[in-house]
Structures are given as C-alpha cells and as structure tokens.
Amino acid sequence: MTGDHGDAFSTAADYSAGTIAYVVVLLILSGVIPFVVGHTVGRGAMRHPFPGRAGTSAFAIGVVVLLFVDYFKEAADLGQATGRLRLIALLVGSFAMAPGLAAFAAARKPSTWAPALFWAFAVGLHGLGEGLLVASDVASGVFVLSLTQGTSFAVHKALEGVVLGAVAGAVRTARQRLVVFAAALAPLVLGPFAAPVAPLLLPAVAFAAGAGAALLVLAPLASMTTTQVRGPGANAAWIIAGALAVFGAGLLHQF
Numbered sequence: 001m002t003g004d005h006g007d008a009f010s011t012a013a014d015y016s017a018g019t020i021a022y023v024v025v026l027l028i029l030s031g032v033i034p035f036v037v038g039h040t041v042g043r044g045a046m047r048h049p050f051p052g053r054a055g056t057s058a059f060a061i062g063v064v065v066l067l068f069v070d071y072f073k074e075a076a077d078l079g080q081a082t083g084r085l086r087l088i089a090l091l092v093g094s095f096a097m098a099p100g101l102a103a104f105a106a107a108r109k110p111s112t113w114a115p116a117l118f119w120a121f122a123v124g125l126h127g128l129g130e131g132l133l134v135a136s137d138v139a140s141g142v143f144v145l146s147l148t149q150g151t152s153f154a155v156h157k158a159l160e161g162v163v164l165g166a167v168a169g170a171v172r173t174a175r176q177r178l179v180v181f182a183a184a185l186a187p188l189v190l191g192p193f194a195a196p197v198a199p200l201l202l203p204a205v206a207f208a209a210g211a212g213a214a215l216l217v218l219a220p221l222a223s224m225t226t227t228q229v230r231g232p233g234a235n236a237a238w239i240i241a242g243a244l245a246v247f248g249a250g251l252l253h254q255f
Helices: 017-047 052-078 084-106 114-140 147-167 174-197 201-224 232-253
Strands: none
Touching (some): 017 147, 052 147, 114 174, 147 174
C-alpha cells in the first residue's frame, strides 16, 4: 500500500483519533492477519513431506531476495533528498544487529532462534515505515486503496509470514513466540501513532535498515535447503517460485 506519497507528513494532515484508528484497523486486517496466516502455512510446509524443509526454505530464499530488492527500492525512493550513499550505509550498518540478536537468542536457548529474530526485526523495521506512510497518506487525503492494492499488500505480508515460518523452527516457548511476533508486527501497528511527529527520513531509514536485516536470514535458509536433498533443480525451482510470488504481488500493486 506504499507508493507515491504526495504531501505525506505535511502540517495540514488530519491526524485525528478516528484517522489513526481507521489506519490501525486497516493494517491489522491487511497486514497482521495475513502475516499470521502465512507463518502458519510456512510452519506447516516445513513439517510436511512436500515441500518439506528443503523446498520451503528454498521458496523462502526466493521471497527474501525479492523482498530485499523491494525494501531497498522503497528506501531509495524516499531517501533521494538524504543521499543514497547514506541509505546504503544504513543497510550495511544494520548487519551490526546480528551479534547482539544472536547473543540474545543464544543466552536463552542453546538451539538458537536468532534467524527468527533477524527476520522479525527486518519485517518490523519495514513495517514501521509502512505504518508511517499509510497513516500520513490517509491523513493527507492522498490515500486511495483499490482491491488489487489491498490484495497486493496482504500477499506481501503473508509471504513475510511464510519466511518466518521457515526460520522459526527453534522458536518453541510462548515467550519466544511473543518476542518474535512483537518484533515483527508491533511496529506496523504502532507506526501510525508516530506519524504526526515523524520526519520523512524515518520511513526511509526503517526501510533501509529492514533491507539489511533481511539479508541475515539467507545463510540459515541456504543451510536448511541441504537437509533434505532433492537435487539442485528442485531447490532452484522453489527459489524461482518464491521470487515469482513476490513479483506477482508487486504487479498487483500497479493496478
């Protein structure tokens, strides 16, 4: 649902309680619920003989690669005034989160759930930018949601959930699930509340940092594709399928 943002973050925007409530409900229906459904599908696919761990992980790799391109493109589009080199630095700098998140996970579970945290933070950072921009567009009167755009956003969030399902095998306790889902979804829902005081740079920063964090899950996913070997051709097909799913969701957004 993000795209051209007109007078986003203008002082004339109407950030009434009703506007914020409308945006929050919209994001829950089109973002939070599809994400949870996608996560459930991803977890189930990992456990099922077909596509299994290898196929689901390969599909998730295709999703992550295309989502990385999407995340960074949105950051670059928003960040033209700040310089793209700065955004690239933010993307690369987001890798600094890895040691801290890994240590946090390892301290609480020998079988690390760090990949799930990496992806949750990537989704959460991107979701913060989405929540800010949707709220600003609605408040500024430039937001027009079509059925295809709403479907595109829902599919986009569902695919993010599928990736979480693929990397969340070590997330076993209720506390771990709470941390992961809060990191992934709370910024999307809380973003509209920050929109009245947020500078336009903030969503650009969130998108760039989210893009960098997304890359942190590629290595764990790649290692999981070798756990059930079905040949490189099968894995390549699943990777292409994941990439095409994101590409198709992006095409829907154009209508």
